[in-house]
Amino acid sequence: MKLIACTEGHSSKIEAFSLEMIAAARSLVEAGDEVVAFFAGAEADAASSLFGAADRLLVARASKSELIPAETYARLLRDVIDAEAPGLVLVPYSANGLDVAADIAARTGWPLISYVNEIKRDGDELTVVAQMYGGKILADCAVRLPAILMVNPGAFAEAAASPIDSAKVSMIDAEAVLAGGKVKMVDIDVPDYADVDLTKAERIVCVGRGIGDEASIDLARNLATLLGAEIAGSRPVVDNGWLPKLRQVGKSGQKVKPKLYLALGVSGAPEHLEGMSQADLIIAVNTDPKAPIFNVAHYGATCDLFDLVANLGDRLRAGSGR
């Protein structure tokens, strides 16, 4: 059986989760199986230099180093699936994967399980652990191959990076598909970190939905100032326009690793944890004792966050003489 590991990269960079997809596929092989990595983009050389853990690498090579729209990626992947007849396709849970996985599932009719953390295989049967309800529930699912899985970044350890033998790399003629896509990329905007770069912050105070309203952000901001910390927010807070996008932590924001991460009213959806679970010291305040943020917190408190902000602020002001 062939297992296809979908990989990604653009703007001269290969996404780290690509090696995780190869590792996930590798962990499922039985005798005679083959792990085939699929890459679409201009970074063919970088992919070849890293994906040695795969048995073969198929590259849909683009001439320009730009992002390939998911619609085009999916079309290229469909051709690969037609040609290779795989038993399993692993797609990363990424901005691209969100559009690719269900598209392929709809067009092949194959089952799809999303937000996958664990996979066990017994012949052509898989048992899969997937996250639901913002990580509050785990679903043990059964699926018969062929199937598609959308795998969470961080669920599998990266395969060791090594070059792949050039004889095992095949180039796919992709120009016609690349040129004929119905979705055209017209602009890519990489943020200007001049104002704030959370990835370099040593201390972060992050507010979540529990902060309640925009006016209350100032209370958290004052506490951040006392701690010498940057203020940050989870997705709902930024979506509400209460903090700028550059201050968002999580999957569609920044991935941070500060010395101190104080989470106020953050529930800890998987997408948020992906961006901050590596922080050195995580302190979480949330009135819901079952909030998933407590699974990664070193210290947790279930008191009212406003009481805590007031009390902690008083002590810090007293301690610093301000």
Add this chain to the structure above:
Amino acid sequence: MNILVVLRMIPDSAGELQLAEDGRAIDREWLDFQLNDFDDHALEEAILLKEAGGAKVMAVAIGEGAKRVLQMAAARGADEVVALQSEEDAMISSREIAASIAAMARARSVDLVLCGVQSSEDVFGQLAPYVGALLDCPHVSGTNRIVANGAMLRVTQERGAGVAVTYELATPAVLGVQTASKAPRYVSGSKLREASKTPIGRATPEPSGFERSAEIITLRLPVQGGSGEILGDNADTVADRLVGILAAKGLARN
């Protein structure tokens, strides 16, 4: 432009979730259901497109409390509201409902289908790519800005690390909205009362059309807690402890 926006009612994940007796679903009896947050943004984007360039917006709601949310949609500016019937006490699988949404879009010559990029019950796949593939039209997920110029759409998509990518595509199209161009508006009580008279259409679901699907064997709660220490629920004592912890790690002062 004809816009169809999908509104899914989902369990309030901020509340406590308990498992049903058979362990294959969550116990829905005492749950609060609310509009999927991303679908709320999709509705807002639909109304913003209508205000910017003219459009007819049909809102289709599914699940417990659909009637209430459709009245809200009408109050915000939806021209037509339809409740798509769903199985009572069952989760709303995007894979299952995609065929119904695609059929409605076809029947109404819809130019643009909008829905939230994700829902907490889309373990078997996301709605926008399913509907896009079934309609064989382009789809983009994770949008935070949509601008229409006739039949051309300019769509900005959020990627990780603050990177934003802008695409151009022609209608018909399906977009999975992450964030509306502006935060969803509030509606006044008087507008809501007025909208409560809006007639709500009914639609019956189509079969999903998929022969094979994965299935849920059991649901379970994740093992709680890891190794963290719980400091309790008294803000005064928690603050004392935190000051000590921060001081010990040299983090108390800037």
